[in-house]
Amino acid sequence: MKNLFLQLLLFATLMSSTFAGSGGDILRATFTADSLEYQANFDERAIYWDTYGYIGYDINKLYFYSEGEKPHRESANSENQLLYSRAIAPFWDVQIGVGLDRANEKYKSWAVIALAGLAPYFFETRAALLVGGNGNIGLRIDLEYEALLTQKLILTPKVSSEAYTKNEPRMGYGAGLSNLTIGARLRYEIKREFAPYVGIEWSKNFGNTRKYSPFNELYLVGGVRFWF
Amino acid sequence: MNHLSRRDFLKGVAASGLVLSSINVHAKSYGVIERKETTELSGNVFHLTINKTLVNVTGSPSIATTVNGMLQGPTLRWREGDMVTIHVTNYLDEPSSIHWHGIILPYQMDGVPGISFDGIAPGETFTYTFKVQQSGTFWYHSHSGFQEQTGVYGAIVIEPKEKEPFTYDREYVVLLSDYSDEKPATIYRKLKIASDYYNFNQRTVGDFFAEVKEKGFWEAWQARKMWNQMRMSDRDLSDVTGYTYTFLMNGHSPSKPFQALYRAGERVRLRFINAAAMTFFDVRIPGLKMRVVAADGNNVQPVEVDEIRLGVAETYDVIVEPKNSQAYAIFAQAMDRSGYALGNLTTNPNIYAKVPKLDQPQPLTMADMGMGMHMADMKKMPMKHNKYALKKPVPITQLPMRWGVGTTMRAKNPQYRLDDPGVGLRNNGRRVLTYADLRSLRSTKDDKYPDREIILHLTGNMERYMWSINGIPYHEADPIRFRYGERVRITYINDTMMNHPMHLHGLWSDLETGDENHLVRKHTIISQPGSKISFRVTVDAKGAWAYHCHLLYHMKDMFRKVVVT
Numbered sequence: 001m002k003n004l005f006l007q008l009l010l011f012a013t014l015m016s017s018t019f020a021g022s023g024g025d026i027l028r029a030t031f032t033a034d035s036l037e038y039q040a041n042f043d044e045r046a047i048y049w050d051t052y053g054y055i056g057y058d059i060n061k062l063y064f065y066s067e068g069e070k071p072h073r074e075s076a077n078s079e080n081q082l083l084y085s086r087a088i089a090p091f092w093d094v095q096i097g098v099g100l101d102r103a104n105e106k107y108k109s110w111a112v113i114a115l116a117g118l119a120p121y122f123f124e125t126r127a128a129l130l131v132g133g134n135g136n137i138g139l140r141i142d143l144e145y146e147a148l149l150t151q152k153l154i155l156t157p158k159v160s161s162e163a164y165t166k167n168e169p170r171m172g173y174g175a176g177l178s179n180l181t182i183g184a185r186l187r188y189e190i191k192r193e194f195a196p197y198v199g200i201e202w203s204k205n206f207g208n209t210r211k212y213s214p215f216n217e218l219y220l221v222g223g224v225r226f227w228f
Numbered sequence: 229m230n231h232l233s234r235r236d237f238l239k240g241v242a243a244s245g246l247v248l249s250s251i252n253v254h255a256k257s258y259g260v261i262e263r264k265e266t267t268e269l270s271g272n273v274f275h276l277t278i279n280k281t282l283v284n285v286t287g288s289p290s291i292a293t294t295v296n297g298m299l300q301g302p303t304l305r306w307r308e309g310d311m312v313t314i315h316v317t318n319y320l321d322e323p324s325s326i327h328w329h330g331i332i333l334p335y336q337m338d339g340v341p342g343i344s345f346d347g348i349a350p351g352e353t354f355t356y357t358f359k360v361q362q363s364g365t366f367w368y369h370s371h372s373g374f375q376e377q378t379g380v381y382g383a384i385v386i387e388p389k390e391k392e393p394f395t396y397d398r399e400y401v402v403l404l405s406d407y408s409d410e411k412p413a414t415i416y417r418k419l420k421i422a423s424d425y426y427n428f429n430q431r432t433v434g435d436f437f438a439e440v441k442e443k444g445f446w447e448a449w450q451a452r453k454m455w456n457q458m459r460m461s462d463r464d465l466s467d468v469t470g471y472t473y474t475f476l477m478n479g480h481s482p483s484k485p486f487q488a489l490y491r492a493g494e495r496v497r498l499r500f501i502n503a504a505a506m507t508f509f510d511v512r513i514p515g516l517k518m519r520v521v522a523a524d525g526n527n528v529q530p531v532e533v534d535e536i537r538l539g540v541a542e543t544y545d546v547i548v549e550p551k552n553s554q555a556y557a558i559f560a561q562a563m564d565r566s567g568y569a570l571g572n573l574t575t576n577p578n579i580y581a582k583v584p585k586l587d588q589p590q591p592l593t594m595a596d597m598g599m600g601m602h603m604a605d606m607k608k609m610p611m612k613h614n615k616y617a618l619k620k621p622v623p624i625t626q627l628p629m630r631w632g633v634g635t636t637m638r639a640k641n642p643q644y645r646l647d648d649p650g651v652g653l654r655n656n657g658r659r660v661l662t663y664a665d666l667r668s669l670r671s672t673k674d675d676k677y678p679d680r681e682i683i684l685h686l687t688g689n690m691e692r693y694m695w696s697i698n699g700i701p702y703h704e705a706d707p708i709r710f711r712y713g714e715r716v717r718i719t720y721i722n723d724t725m726m727n728h729p730m731h732l733h734g735l736w737s738d739l740e741t742g743d744e745n746h747l748v749r750k751h752t753i754i755s756q757p758g759s760k761i762s763f764r765v766t767v768d769a770k771g772a773w774a775y776h777c778h779l780l781y782h783m784k785d786m787f788r789k790v791v792v793t
């Protein structure tokens with residue numbers, strides 16, 4: 001983690017000299033915890049986080065993503081990425097970098113290329129293609145929509161799925177569609193930067209992945225979304 | 229003349245020591261002074277200081293930047309034909325400047341750092357001197373950083389050499405502005421991270437269901453379709469709103485309104501100035517007609533209206549005739565209806581007028597998206613009826629254009645909409661001033677016919693909060709070159725969903741309002757979303773001039789340098 005931070009810092013310095021914007025294109029850095037929550041049903045309990053942040057300018061940014069969970073009495077699993085992000089279209093960024101997954105106390109690194117942006121009809125979209133050293137190729141897609149019930153009460157349906165080309169029992173990935181998660185969170189923005197929420201989510205493993213973990217759960221979530 | 233000695237600073241700080249200790253003051257060298265009442269200064273020689281000043285606009289203390297400790301700065305009263313000398317001392321920790329908005333002067337006196345001069349370094353004094361060649365209502369403001377947002381602005385009133393074509397018994401400057409306790413850099417950063425941060429008038433699920441109920445699901449869905457596909461919001465009226473702003477009239481918040489006293493039977497001239505950083509104001513005085521006599525300092529054929537939209541940096545002079553010793557509200561709603569600035573026009577300062585309710589905000593329309601307005605009518609209409617077309621076209625000088633990441637929208641069928649009062653004022657039952665109502669008092673029929681035309685696209689990406697002209701931000705753009713002596717026609721095509729108040733320094737903008745004989749002379753021209761508008765410029769001043777959108781957080785990129793040789 002410390003190493004990651006050092007790299008980030010180095011890259012930031014590099015960016016500010018190489019890609020420096022000027023005029024109104026200010027250097028900015030921001031961190032968002034889209035979800036930081038407790039997930040629970042009768043059988044399982046876990047802490048879950050879905051965070052990202054960036055530093056950069058209008059066109060060029062350095063992004064990180066970290067998503068993971070810490071089930072009760074188990075070790076944490078996470079998917080982390082660090083990427084150079086470049087705006088290529090009014091609503092789309094292309095991102096290239098590295099990924100590091102942690103599962104079952106093992107690690108796996110990826111080369112990552114992703115497309116992130118706002119699709120028509122205001123779908124916040126991110127599709128990441130991951131290429132592992134062993135030839136395994138993964139695809140992770142996230143789709144999110146913000147429905148304003150009032151100016152401050154916001155319902156966020158979200159779909160994410162993962163798929164792989166190879167079995168990797170060590171990490172718990174199975175070939176084919178591996179997981180589908182569908183959830184909805186209802187948050188109240190006390191201020192833009194701080195919103196507690198509750199929600200419900202269903203997550204299921206498919207195909208070969210079920211051999212390693214036959215996960216299929218419906219659970220409630222509660223947590224806080226914040227950014228600065 | 230309010231030149232502040234070091235002792236004054238210390239006194240000021242000591243007096244407010246308690247409050248100051250609770251807020252973060254970065255006073256390196258020049259300290260923070262106490263706020264003073266705004267006064268008027270007149271004569272030929274002026275001393276202005278720019279200071280950090282302790283103010284309490286919202287109920288909590290904050291540090292403003294002011295001229296002579298006043299929020300707003302002193303009103304400067306000049307006389308047409310005079311030489312004026314203005315010594316401006318900068319007591320901030322950062323460079324500063326004063327720009328005389330709409331004043332015709334040598335470019336070295338125009339006060340734009342990096343274009344007219346180097347700016348005024350901390351502790352330094354810059355002396356402006358120039359001959360006053362015009363009369364009317366104008367204003368001044370800092371052209372450095374975001375100082376205009378934090379208080380460096382004031383009114384300029386220039387008395388004419390010749391008798392004015394209207395009379396009045398009493399006059400008031402009515403200067404409108406927007407103040408926030410948030411630092412401007414914080415506001416700007418938030419807009420860059422989440423451009424809808426300050427918008428609390430966004431579409432809700434309920435709005436959609438209301439529309440379904442009204443016109444059925446299919447119709448409602450179709451109506452949303454274009455917006456959804458373009459990923460644009462018809463509720464995107466103002467970038468920064470009453471969520472953070474307190475709207476001021478002559479430095480007064482609505483909780484303690486500005487008092488404009490009159491005596492029964494008097495005609496009162498109101499000099500409206502929009503000195504806001506980001507806010508368009510819709511001004512009316514319920515119960516009174518306003519007779520508009522001047523726009524941007526220049527006399528126009530009088531027109532009686534109920535309501536006037538003031539784009540940022542515009543000025544209008546009106547004459548009102550209050551009746552029966554009544555109290556009237558001078559009600560200036562922010563365009564997005566998130567708040568208002570307030571004054572009380574009264575014979576008795578203890579009698580307050582009833583304050584009207586804020587209007588319901590209106591959504592933007594397909595016309596604001598540049599999809600045309602009366603498409604069916606347009607086809608039927610023969611070209612000769614288009615009063616905004618040039619009688620005899622002139623050559624168009626092509627300028628570089630870039631469509632890409634920084635441009636989300638392209639007005640497919642932009643129309644001249646001079647008779648459109650604009651979003652929020654349409655069909656509101658009141659007589660609202662539009663540009664089509666403006667006719668200059670002087671005849672313009674002998675003015676030189678344009679030699680050529682340039683087309684400027686006002687462009688942006690609201691999602692990323694990027695702004696530009698022709699898709700190219702200022703720091704990547706070549707200057708626009710004008711030849712001394714030529715007359716240029718400039719046409720804006722607004723490829724965004726925002727109103728942009730465009731300001732060309734140093735040269736007058738003669739707006740085509742449909743009457744060749746009475747082009748109206750302005751310094752700031754609102755370009756409505758998705759629309760087209762044209763004006764002419766007689767290039768009669770050599771040098772380098774700034775040319776930009778006057779919305780403070782658009783300005784840095786929606787900017788050009790104009791070089792006249």
Ligand SMILES: [Cu+2]
Nearest residue numbers: 728777779782
């Ligand atoms: Cu603008």
